[in-house]
Amino acid sequence: MLVVGAGPAGLAAAKAARERGASVTLLDAVDATGGQYWRHLPASRPSANERALHHGWSTYTALHEELDRDPGCEIVLGAQVWAIEQADAAGEAAPVAVHVLVGPPDGTARRGRTFRPDALVLATGAHDRTLPFPGWDLPGVFTAGAAQAFAKGERVALGERVVIAGAGPFLLPVAASVAATGAKVLGVYEASRVSALVKGWLPKPWQLVGAAKKGGELAGYVGTHLRHRIPYVTGRAVVAAHGTDRVEAVTVAEVDADWSPIAGTERRIEVDAVCVSHGFTPRLELPIAAGCDLTPERFVRVDESQATSVPGVYAAGEITGIGGVDAALAEGEIAGHVAAGGSPRDADLAAAVGARRTFTGFAARIEAAHGIRSGWTTWLEDDTVVCRCEEVPYGRLRETREATCASGLRSMKLTTRAGLGICQGRICGRTVEEIVGSPAASVTTDRRPIASPLRLGELAGRDPNTITHRPSEKGHP
Structure with missing residues (x-):
């Protein structure tokens, strides 16, 4: 069995599969397990108290250590999946062929491997979504995820005075880490108003009983805010950043229920850095390449077994819905167990199935309370860069849309170059789609046949002898 992604969902999937006797290969593109959630210092310079920055640190260490010492689990780090071929194209009985390059991403000697597993679990997670605003391309403007990476993975302060803004519960742990x-966190500015937060989080409160430990985490964040005197303000957004060579100040404005700035409420705050997050975008390129169906909300569609529409391919974690680490752990355990020949109705999965039921409900609550509202485009100016790779401003997108009567996403991309840069629309893709209008289901910025950049020399120099197919053990996948 092959598991792609060594975050909470992938680790849980690998462990569950090994408990059923399956041979497992676990891949991750970075040089450590843990994913974005358990991002930590490298083993060469460990922290004396790593758990201080991580919820559930003992869960991570138990998962990692068990898999690391298990001869039936091969952990391959620095392994970038660059393409997946579907069964017909692969010409094999295996559901898919997974093509991987192993080595430093900026190196010149990455080694190619191809896997044709009996079962595949995709646990590729999600990345920050940041809405553009004037000045967001200045040095010193970070995504909240980048702020977490600097804080947890490097112990680096972004600046002396930091503002954190956007929407969603992720802003709270980011403030704590920063x-x-x-660093002095001058404030956390949540764009959603109190009415939206109440509407999203309070209905059917009995459904949250099983997630009582989240209350403890929230209390911890409240304590951090009080201890460091960090204001938490709702109905406010960073609508502009100012500076010459780097960010020197931001403008924070009150926004209405639709996130349109309210004139006369602007306030300028001097800062060294600003961290912004407006939720997460699931990493869908590999599930799409494998042929997996998506939901109308653009997540991977799965059944009670975490099985996708492609036989032998399973999905778990944030690519099925933004539900947090507990949902990811539960989904990963179910996916690994079933992929290795088990059933979601097995008694030893009862706890995971119950946790999935509780914590996947968070995804709907987060969207209702903190989901992006359409009025955010009113804070854009014509010269605001939307696609940073190709330096495409909002004005060009708006004018092209009007001149072509919004003829379609593909046409807009080819005309303006938006989304055609090195990131292939990962940062600007959803934003471009919203500015242009809803795309057709078959034309989205998530569809990337080549999932990550690679050199033509790496493609041309592929050695057929590096193909790997791990056989089944004990009759399990």
């Missing part, structure tokens, strides 16, 4: 590096 404050722990010694």
Whole structure:
């Protein structure tokens, strides 16, 4: 069995599969397990108290250590999946062929491997979504995920005075992590108003009983805010950043229920850095390449077994819905167990199935409370860069849309170059789609046949002898 992604969902899937006797290969593109959630210092310079910056650190260490010492689980780090071929194209009985390059991403000697597993679990997670605003391309403007990476993975303070803004519960742990590096967090600005937060989080409160430990985490964040005197303000957004060579100040404005700035409420705050997150975008290129169906909300569609529409391919974690680490762990355990020949109705999965039921409900609550509202485009100016790779401003997109009567996403991309840069629309793709209008289901910025950049020399120099097919053990996948 092959598991792609060594975050919470992938680790849980690998462990569950090994418990059923399956041979497992676990891949991740970076040089450590843990994913974005358990991002930590490298083993060469460990922290004396790593758990201080991580919820559930003991869960991670138990998962990692068990898999690391298990001869039936091969962990391959620095393994970038660059393409997946579907069964017909692969010409094999295996559901898919997974093509991987192993080695430093900026190196010149990456080694190619191809896997044709009996079962595949995709646990590729999600990345930050940041809405553009004037000045967001200045040095010193970070995504909240980048702020977490600097704080947890490097113990680096972004600046002396930091503002954190956007929408969603992720802003709270980011503020805690940034404050722990010694930076002064001047405020956390949540775009959603109190009415939206109440509407999203309070209905059917009994459904949250099983997630009582989340209350403890929230209390911890509240304590951090009080201890560091960090204001938490709702109905406010960073609508502009100012500076010459780097960010020197931001403008924060009150926004209405639709996230349109309210004139006369602007306030300028001097800062060294600003961290912004407006939720997450699931990493869908590999599920799409494998042929998996998506839901109308653009997540991978799965059944009670975490099985996708492609036989032998399973999905778990944030690519099935933004539900947090507990949902990811539960889904990963179910996916690995079933992929290795089990059933979602097996008694030893009862706890995971119950946790999935509780925590996947968070995804709907997060969307209702913090989901992006359409009025955000009103804070854009014509010269605001939308696609940073190709330096495409909002004005060009708007004018092209009007001149072509919004003829379609593909046409807009080819005409303006938006989404055609090195990131292939990962940062600007959903934003471009919203500005242009809803795309056809078959034309989205998530569809990338080549999932990550690679050199033509790496493609041309593929050695057929590097093809790997791990056989089944004990009759399991």
